[in-house]
Amino acid sequence: VTEPVDPEVLARRLARAEERVAILESMLEDRTREVYLAAQRLQATTDSLAELFRTVPGAILVFGADGLLEAVNGETLRLVGRPEAELVGAPYERLFSGIPPSLSELRDVGASGQVFRGERQMRRAGGDRIPVLLSVTLLDGAGPSLVCVAIDLTERKKLEAELLHASKLESIGRLASGIAHEINTPIQFVGDSVSFARDAFAAMAPVIGRGMALTRLREEGAPLEVIYQAAADLRKAGLEAEIPFMLEELPGALDRALEGLSRVAAIVKATKAFAHPTGGELRPADLNEAIRTTLIIAHAEYERAAEIELHLGDLPPVACHIGELNQVFLNLLINAVHAIQDRPQRGRGKITISSHVDRDHALVAITDDGAGIPEAVQDHVFDPFFTTKEVGRGSGQGLAIARSVVVDRHKGTLTFQTHEGLGTTFFVRIPIRPAARTSIAALRAVR
Numbered sequence: 001v002t003e004p005v006d007p008e009v010l011a012r013r014l015a016r017a018e019e020r021v022a023i024l025e026s027m028l029e030d031r032t033r034e035v036y037l038a039a040q041r042l043q044a045t046t047d048s049l050a051e052l053f054r055t056v057p058g059a060i061l062v063f064g065a066d067g068l069l070e071a072v073n074g075e076t077l078r079l080v081g082r083p084e085a086e087l088v089g090a091p092y093e094r095l096f097s098g099i100p101p102s103l104s105e106l107r108d109v110g111a112s113g114q115v116f117r118g119e120r121q122m123r124r125a126g127g128d129r130i131p132v133l134l135s136v137t138l139l140d141g142a143g144p145s146l147v148c149v150a151i152d153l154t155e156r157k158k159l160e161a162e163l164l165h166a167s168k169l170e171s172i173g174r175l176a177s178g179i180a181h182e183i184n185t186p187i188q189f190v191g192d193s194v195s196f197a198r199d200a201f202a203a204m205a206p207v208i209g210r211g212m213a214l215t216r217l218r219e220e221g222a223p224l225e226v227i228y229q230a231a232a233d234l235r236k237a238g239l240e241a242e243i244p245f246m247l248e249e250l251p252g253a254l255d256r257a258l259e260g261l262s263r264v265a266a267i268v269k270a271t272k273a274f275a276h277p278t279g280g281e282l283r284p285a286d287l288n289e290a291i292r293t294t295l296i297i298a299h300a301e302y303e304r305a306a307e308i309e310l311h312l313g314d315l316p317p318v319a320c321h322i323g324e325l326n327q328v329f330l331n332l333l334i335n336a337v338h339a340i341q342d343r344p345q346r347g348r349g350k351i352t353i354s355s356h357v358d359r360d361h362a363l364v365a366i367t368d369d370g371a372g373i374p375e376a377v378q379d380h381v382f383d384p385f386f387t388t389k390e391v392g393r394g395s396g397q398g399l400a401i402a403r404s405v406v407v408d409r410h411k412g413t414l415t416f417q418t419h420e421g422l423g424t425t426f427f428v429r430i431p432i433r434p435a436a437r438t439s440i441a442a443l444r445a446v447r
């Protein structure tokens with residue numbers, strides 16, 4: 001049996017309980033407000049992330065762990081030219097052409113935070129391909145496993161091609177007076193030989209006429225004295241016209257004329273080959289031939305500064321843009337000439353050009369015995385517009401263009417070795433077979 005409760009005690013307890021409820025209620029209200037605000041902030045963040053994803057000026061493609069495309073942004077749709085519905089679910093390998101690390105290779109690399117970076121192509125609706133700078137990040141965990149960011153390089157590629165073309169035209173312009181001189185010399189001896197032949201013919205023509213007349217006299221049954229007289233006149237005219245001399249000299253003169261003409265034809269051919277249009281597909285070409293072409297058109301640039309020694313080994317055809325490589329060889333050759341002109345000692349220098357197969361690359365080495373590259377300059381020689389030469393002699397573009405052609409366009413390497421005061425060698429390495437898939441080793445190297 002319980003004691004009767006004192007109503008006053010009961011009222012106090014009730015009041016305390018009500019107080020507690022009120023406190024709890026206000027706590028709950030605070031929490032609710034906090035949760036609401038947090039949810040709002042989260043929404044705002046989500047919205048701005050979504051907006052960022054939508055508007056960022058690079059294509060973002062997120063692939064799931066199964067290698068299928070899960071999400072893309074607006075720039076991807078613009079680049080690829082397909083609606084989102086067609087893209088989502090597409091396999092990673094199908095969106096890019098020649099993508100180096102395959103999905104499984106990327107997974108082998110394993111650890112998250114690995115980033116692959118390289119120039120690749122994206123396939124557009126309709127079959128076109130667009131050059132892009134592609135970064136691929138592999139993510140660990142349960143979420144999406146692969147994030148690709150692709151930046152459209154179409155404009156940059158166009159500018160690069162224009163720059164290359166412009167610099168080629170500039171070279172041709174610069175070389176033009178040299179080429180004109182090169183053509184002028186053989187043209188001169190073609191001219192001399194032909195005018196000798198013309199004079200010889202003019203001198204011989206009357207003698208031949210007399211000879212013809214003499215044979216006619218005999219046919220017509222002219223008296224012997226007349227024939228004898230005509231024969232004596234013919235011989236005299238022949239000696240006066242220096243026929244024996246002409247007969248001896250003419251063949252040589254005609255040979256010289258032909259030789260001059262073929263020399264001119266070779267220079268014209270080399271100029272045409274040098275100006276070979278840039279761009280297009282890689283085509284098999286003979287690098288030794290390209291070196292010879294370059295030497296022909298640049299002859300006037302080096303003949304006084306240096307003698308050239310050639311050691312051209314057997315090279316298989318190399319898949320390349322030969323017009324662009326001509327430009328590279330020219331740039332390296334002209335630099336070698338300048339380095340020789342800049343050394344303190346007088347006299348002609350020597351430029352050695354050699355080529356051979358170096359494992360899976362064709363290697364061309366251009367060595368000069370010029371001034372060498374000072375240590376302080378070595379890190380900058382490939383920078384665009386870096387030059388140590390006065391205006392007009394150098395524009396600082398030669399090696400930057402050479403590097404872009406060799407490394408970016410041909411996936412080769414361009415390196416040098418130099419000793420101050422002794423000279424410099426530049427090494428151009430071009431893969432003999434176009435690189436198919438970059439290996440995992442290359443993927444590691446980009447880190």
Ligand SMILES: Nc1ncnc2c1ncn2[C@@H]1O[C@H](COP(=O)(O)OP(=O)(O)O)[C@@H](O)[C@H]1O
Nearest residue numbers: 335339372381387388394395396397398399424
């Ligand atoms: N064979 C070489 N010997 C010495 N220095 C060189 C050689 N090749 C290039 N260089 C240095 O590298 C610089 C950049 O070369 P390049 O890009 O061809 O521009 P430019 O020849 O117009 O100066 C040159 O100014 C020169 O200082």
Ligand SMILES: [Mg+2]
Nearest residue numbers: 331335398399
């Ligand atoms: Mg140069």
